[in-house]
Amino acid sequence: MVYLMAAARQDDLAKVRGEKPELWRQVRRYNKPVQLALAAADEVMRFASDPATAAVISLAPCQPGSADLYSWGHVVTSGMASGTLGNLRMNPTQTLHAVDNLAMSAFAIAHRNHAYCLGLGGAAGQAWCGIEAVHERLSAGLEEESLLMAGDQDAAEDGSPGLGVALLFSTRAKPFQPLDRIVRLVSVSRSPAIVDVVPHAANGLAALLSAIAEHRDRVMSYVVPPAHTDGFSTITVALEIS
Amino acid sequence: MSDKHRVVITGMGALSALGATTRELWDGLLANRTGVRQVQRLVESGITVTTGGEVDAVSPENVERDYEIANRAIDDALAESKRDAAGCGFIWSTGLDTFQMGSDGFVHRSAGRCFSNLASRFAGPRRMIAAACASGTQAVGEAFRLIQNGQVEACVAGGSSVMLTPFYLIGFAGLQAVAIDNGDDPSLACRPFDKKRKGFALADGAGAMVLETLESAQERNATVFAEVIGFGMSQDAFDLNRPCDDGAGAELCMRRALADAELMAEEIDAVNAHATATYSGDLAEAAALRKLFADRWRDVPVSGSKGAIGHAMAAAGVLEAIIAAQTCARGIVPPTVNLHDVDEGCELDHVIGEPRDVNAETVLSVSFGMGGQNAAVVLKRGLNG
Numbered sequence: 156m157v158y159l160m161a162a163a164r165q166d167d168l169a170k171v172r173g174e175k176p177e178l179w180r181q182v183r184r185y186n187k188p189v190q191l192a193l194a195a196a197d198e199v200m201r202f203a204s205d206p207a208t209a210a211v212i213s214l215a216p217c218q219p220g221s222a223d224l225y226s227w228g229h230v231v232t233s234g235m236a237s238g239t240l241g242n243l244r245m246n247p248t249q250t251l252h253a254v255d256n257l258a259m260s261a262f263a264i265a266h267r268n269h270a271y272c273l274g275l276g277g278a279a280g281q282a283w284c285g286i287e288a289v290h291e292r293l294s295a296g297l298e299e300e301s302l303l304m305a306g307d308q309d310a311a312e313d314g315s316p317g318l319g320v321a322l323l324f325s326t327r328a329k330p331f332q333p334l335d336r337i338v339r340l341v342s343v344s345r346s347p348a349i350v351d352v353v354p355h356a357a358n359g360l361a362a363l364l365s366a367i368a369e370h371r372d373r374v375m376s377y378v379v380p381p382a383h384t385d386g387f388s389t390i391t392v393a394l395e396i397s
Numbered sequence: 398m399s400d401k402h403r404v405v406i407t408g409m410g411a412l413s414a415l416g417a418t419t420r421e422l423w424d425g426l427l428a429n430r431t432g433v434r435q436v437q438r439l440v441e442s443g444i445t446v447t448t449g450g451e452v453d454a455v456s457p458e459n460v461e462r463d464y465e466i467a468n469r470a471i472d473d474a475l476a477e478s479k480r481d482a483a484g485c486g487f488i489w490s491t492g493l494d495t496f497q498m499g500s501d502g503f504v505h506r507s508a509g510r511c512f513s514n515l516a517s518r519f520a521g522p523r524r525m526i527a528a529a530c531a532s533g534t535q536a537v538g539e540a541f542r543l544i545q546n547g548q549v550e551a552c553v554a555g556g557s558s559v560m561l562t563p564f565y566l567i568g569f570a571g572l573q574a575v576a577i578d579n580g581d582d583p584s585l586a587c588r589p590f591d592k593k594r595k596g597f598a599l600a601d602g603a604g605a606m607v608l609e610t611l612e613s614a615q616e617r618n619a620t621v622f623a624e625v626i627g628f629g630m631s632q633d634a635f636d637l638n639r640p641c642d643d644g645a646g647a648e649l650c651m652r653r654a655l656a657d658a659e660l661m662a663e664e665i666d667a668v669n670a671h672a673t674a675t676y677s678g679d680l681a682e683a684a685a686l687r688k689l690f691a692d693r694w695r696d697v698p699v700s701g702s703k704g705a706i707g708h709a710m711a712a713a714g715v716l717e718a719i720i721a722a723q724t725c726a727r728g729i730v731p732p733t734v735n736l737h738d739v740d741e742g743c744e745l746d747h748v749i750g751e752p753r754d755v756n757a758e759t760v761l762s763v764s765f766g767m768g769g770q771n772a773a774v775v776l777k778r779g780l781n782g
Contacts, residue, residue: 211632215527217509219494228496228505228564235563240444243567250568251637253493255508255527260768263632269649271630272770273539274532276490276525277509278516284524291546345521354509385523386513 157293159338159394160300160329162364163198165191165319181265186224186252188216188356189261191319192306196262199323202332203300206266209323210298212285213259214305215277217354224252225312258306271298279354280385286392287343289324300325307356318357320364331367338367341393348389350381359383363392373397404544404626405779407619408478408607409719410470410555413706414450414600417469422706422716423723426731427752431705433598435583436561445577446566448586450600450707457561460504462601463491463511467557470603471515474553478607478619485607486549487519488540490532490556492711496564506559522549526711529766530671531630532556533604533714538628538774540608550613556711557603566599572638574675574767575599587708588735589672589701590679590743597673600707604715606722611780621779623722626759627658633769639677640765644685647671650771651689651763658775662689665697665775666757667730669721670745671765672701673708674735682765683743698753699745700724704735714764718774721762725778728756 165171168187171194172179178197182190192213200206220228227249234240251257256274263272273288275281282305289301301324308317324340331338359379366377379390411418414432415425425432432450438457439447451457455465467489475482491508509525516523522543526536533556540554560566569575576586576596587598614621631653633646640646655662671682687694702720709716724730732748739747758778765771 213527215509217507225505231563231567232496232504235442240442240563240567243444245567245571247571247638250571253495253565253568254529254768255493256529256766256768256770257637259528259770260632260637263634263769264636267634269632269634269646272528272632273535273630274527274529274770276512276527277494277507278512278525279509281525284522287522288524291542291548295546354513385516387517387523388521 156326157290157340158325158328159322159331159340160325161199161202161323161332163195163321164361165195166317184248185257186221187308187317188306189258191317192258192304193261195319195321196302196304199321202323207268208270210270210292210301211259211262211268211272212288212301212303214275214281214285214356215255216307216356217277218308218311219277220311221252222312222314224249258304277356279352282356282359283343283379283390290340290343293324293326305356305360318361320357320360322360334368337397339395341395344391345388350384350386352384352386353382370396401545402547403611403624404541404608405611405614405621405624406606406722407609407614407621408474409622410473410605411716411719412452412454412466412470413602413716415706417454419719426702426705426720429732429734429750431584431734433584433586433707442563444563444566446570446575447578448583448598449561450598451561452601463506463557463559464514466601466603467515470605471553474605474607480551480607482518483520484551485519486522486543486552487516488524488526488536488552488554489515490526490536490711492558495559495562497562528770529768530710530713531764531766531770531772532711534718534762534764534772534774535630537606537715537718538772541625541628544608544610551607551609553605553607555605555715558710558712559601560599560710561601569599585735587674587704589674589704589733590739590747591736592738592740594674594679596675597703598707600709602706602709602712602716604712604719606715623725623776623779625774626777627654627775629653629657629773631771635769637768640681642681644681646769646771647682647685647765648688650773651761654773654775660775663693665759665761666755667724667760668697668699669717669760669762670699670701671763672703672733674703680742683745686745695746697746698730698748698755700730700748701733704733714772718762721760721776724757724760725776729754730757
């Protein structure tokens with residue numbers, strides 16, 4: 156059995172900076188999606204029995220990078236065109252902003268986590284692959300707990316809003332925080348469908364959490380809104396809430 | 398194990414600096430040849446890194462280059478396997494977003510969009526792997542797991558990268574990971590485990606494998622090149638830019654792969670190493686392999702391919718798994734191109750100068766990503782390999 160034990164959303168980095176100075180010191184050099192994912196993960200790992208042994212499944216942003224990185228990209232490509240690159244240097248911190256597995260690496264370092272890890276890339280709908288992977292691994296008894304985290308932004312070029320989401324799953328039935336109800340992940344099913352998508356690593360998971368919070372019956376069959384899918388499937392997440 | 402499916406490789410496709418086919422890749426390695434060279438368009442840009450592993454089969458002017466390179470490798474693998482994409486899952490890494498100049502100016506290439514385009518002709522599952530340099534190996538491992546557990550009958554697994562852009566050449570130079578030009582012969586830019594190593598040469602490339610159940614391969618009378626028998630992952634949890642000195646994270650993923658394969662280390666006949674030619678990376682990898690093999694470490698042939706094809710990032714692991722599968726099928730371990738003088742701390746049973754025919758049947762292929770994700774797969778000679 157696989158249970159959703161805790162979840163967190165984070166969209167306010169100023170609050171993180173003010174209220175969690177130690178966490179902020181760890182994440183301040185990263186780009187916004189990574190900062191938001193790590194801040195959300197920090198919230199849910201308080202409920203983990205052993206953060207060092209949980210499987211870590213991390214979604215790369217669909218809008219990766221940062222305003223600094225985009226600016227730098229323009230400098231490089233225009234210099235390339237004019238043959239004026241010379242000895243141009245890149246700030247290594249900005250190189251990190253382009254890296255797809257950064258949140259996973261930073262999380263592992265912070266929590267001394269050597270466990271199984273799965274980085275899923277910045278294509279539309281990979282969040283549901285992440286939930287499928289959680290279900291596969293915990294159902295098979297490979298781990299007792301698994302973190303699924305995502306951070307993304309509306310656009311990387313201009314510092315527009317972002318969102319981080321983290322979900323902690325367990326093989327033990329503990330009340331889901333913050334609802335204080337038992338939420339069991341039953342299955343994820345798919346059927347073919349071609350639909351238009353809005354690629355975003357975190358929005359789909361946030362919408363699922365909102366739906367869980369509003370659901371009152373025991374059985375929940377959550378049909379993922381088309382915009383949050385991979386564009387090739389109708390996806391249904393089955394849950395039991397008690 | 399009885400309720401699990403055996404998983405075999407029935408098709409492979411590779412585009413690398415050594416050519417546009419798996420045959421050219423293998424023959425180039427056996428000839429101890431490198432495809433890494435000075436790239437004229439990089440020289441003209443004036444940057445300090447001008448060597449790399451370029452894929453000649455697709456024009457660098459083509460802004461769809463990432464998509465084209467990947468699709469050619471996928472098509473070759475499917476053709477060799479005689480399977481249709483519509484009957485396969487797709488576990489793939491398209492690497493990182495990048496920036497390049499197109500005919501209309503600045504072009505932002507989204508790796509996610511490239512993945513979705515590639516995935517559109519496949520059945521599910523469609524998973525995009527993002528584990529930096531370990532992505533290709535993890536893609537093979539994840540496909541293996543899905544097939545083994547009966548979630549899908551067949552998958553195309555692998556990865557593709559377009560890294561020879563000034564954006565990444567300058568970026569990785571800033572991380573002190575790539576070999577900077579200093580007047581040396583460009584073909585010697587990447588020297589794994591060598592005293593004169595100074596980093597890797599970035600490369601473009603793509604590698605694809607068709608994996609399927611043994612039952613399916615036998616029913617179709619398909620050629621089986623190798624069997625995948627184990628997969629392991631780990632995280633270093635040490636540093637974003639370098640591995641821990643003793644290679645503990647690397648060793649852990651190798652031990653997990655061996656445990657998954659239900660093998661002892663002494664049953665491994667050869668290793669396809671990650672071998673990036675970075676100072677700390679090679680030391681950590683050599684330390685990990687010596688600990689894994691204990692008193693047998695002088696007797697297990699080790700080979701790395703980045704001296705020959707450069708570091709194709711998301712494609713690196715699957716290109717190396719393809720080489721490992723060829724080793725399983727033919728028993729021959731190719732040499733580590735550009736390794737001449739083994740550095741202190743990098744001692745292993747390196748294959749140097751010419752291939753070694755050791756009738757290798759079981760091969761460990763490993764990849765270690767920047768940021769600390771480590772992946773290993775164990776391959777074994779196929780029934781008719």
